[in-house]
Amino acid sequence: MPDQYAVIGNPIHHSLSPQIHAAFAQQTGQDMAYQAVLGALDGFAEAVAAFRRAGGRGMNITVPFKLEAFQLADELSPRAERAGAVNTFRFQQQKIFGDNTDGAGLVNDVQQNLGFSIQGKAVLIMGAGGAAHGVLPALIDHGPASIMIANRSPDKAMALANSYKNQADVRGGDYASLGGHRFDLIINATSSSLHDALPPLPPRLFAPGALAYDMMYGKGLTPFLAFAEANQAQSLADGLGMLVEQAAEAFYLWRGLRPQTRSVIENLRKK
Numbered sequence: 001m002p003d004q005y006a007v008i009g010n011p012i013h014h015s016l017s018p019q020i021h022a023a024f025a026q027q028t029g030q031d032m033a034y035q036a037v038l039g040a041l042d043g044f045a046e047a048v049a050a051f052r053r054a055g056g057r058g059m060n061i062t063v064p065f066k067l068e069a070f071q072l073a074d075e076l077s078p079r080a081e082r083a084g085a086v087n088t089f090r091f092q093q094q095k096i097f098g099d100n101t102d103g104a105g106l107v108n109d110v111q112q113n114l115g116f117s118i119q120g121k122a123v124l125i126m127g128a129g130g131a132a133h134g135v136l137p138a139l140i141d142h143g144p145a146s147i148m149i150a151n152r153s154p155d156k157a158m159a160l161a162n163s164y165k166n167q168a169d170v171r172g173g174d175y176a177s178l179g180g181h182r183f184d185l186i187i188n189a190t191s192s193s194l195h196d197a198l199p200p201l202p203p204r205l206f207a208p209g210a211l212a213y214d215m216m217y218g219k220g221l222t223p224f225l226a227f228a229e230a231n232q233a234q235s236l237a238d239g240l241g242m243l244v245e246q247a248a249e250a251f252y253l254w255r256g257l258r259p260q261t262r263s264v265i266e267n268l269r270k271k
Ligand code: NDP
Pocket: 062, 063, 064, 065, 066, 102, 105, 126, 127, 128, 129, 130, 131, 132, 151, 152, 153, 156, 188, 189, 190, 191, 192, 193, 194, 195, 197, 198, 199, 215, 216, 217, 239, 240, 242, 243, 244, 246
C-alpha cells in the first residue's frame, strides 16, 4: 500500500492539496497517496487519531484547525513553536511532530516567485488566526520596517503583536485604526474571501509600488484583490503560489526531497 497522507479542514472540498502532492509524488517518484478529510468542527483530535490508526504517515492542517493542531502536537519545530500554530503533522512512532510551513511558503512565493523584497517594507497583515500566526515569524526574519496586524476582533491582533514586541516593530488593532497609514505589502490572512466578504478597509492604503496579496485563491479576483486593483495597488497576487510553496516544504519534511514548484503552479493556473 502507498504511504498515506491527508489534508484536514472544514470546509475542505475546495482544497487543491491532493492535486499538488500527487504532482510532487509523480515528479519525485514517491509511492504515496494523499486525500482530503473533512474534520467535524468539534472532532479534530478524533479525526486525526482515526487517520493515524488507519496507518497515516502525515497530515496538513487547514482552516480552522491550525491552533488546535498546535495544542495536539507532542513535539514542535522551532518555527511552529514561534508561530503558535501548526499546519503539518508528521506521525512518529508514539508522537505527533508539528511543523509550520506557511511562513516559508508565503516568503518563497513573495520573494522568489513574485520578486518582491520584504526588507525595509511597511507590512499590513489582515487577520489574526492560524494563517497570520504561521507567517509572522518568517516575515519578521526578512527584515520589514514595520508590521501592522488588523483584525475584526482587535484584542486577538493586539495579543499576537504583543508576543513579538521584542523582535520587531509589530503592532495590532482594528481596521478603523488603519486610516492615514500606507503599506508596501498588504496580506489578506483572513478567511473573509471564503465568504465573498471584505474587511472594512480605508481606500488610501496602498503605498506606491505596493503588492496586495490574498492568501485565498480561486477563479478571478477575490473581493480584496478587486478592492486593491480599484485603489491603485501596483501588483496583485492570490495565494496559489503560497499554497504550492508551503506544500513543497511539507513534502520535504515527510519525504526528504524538494519538489519543483513552478511547473505545478503554472499547471494549476491553467486549470
Ligand atoms: P482562521 O479561522 O484561523 O482565522 C480566520 C481569520 O479571518 C480571523 O482573523 C477572523 O477574524 C478573520 N475573518 C473571518 N471572516 C471575516 C470577515 N468576514 N471579515 C473580517 N475578518 C474575518 O483561518 P486561517 O488563519 O487558518 O486562514 C485564513 C485564510 O488564509 C483562509 O482563507 C485560508 O484558506 C487562507 N490560507 C491560505 C494559505 C495558502 O497557502 N494560500 C495558507 C493558509 C491559509 P476574527 O478573529 O475576528 O474571527
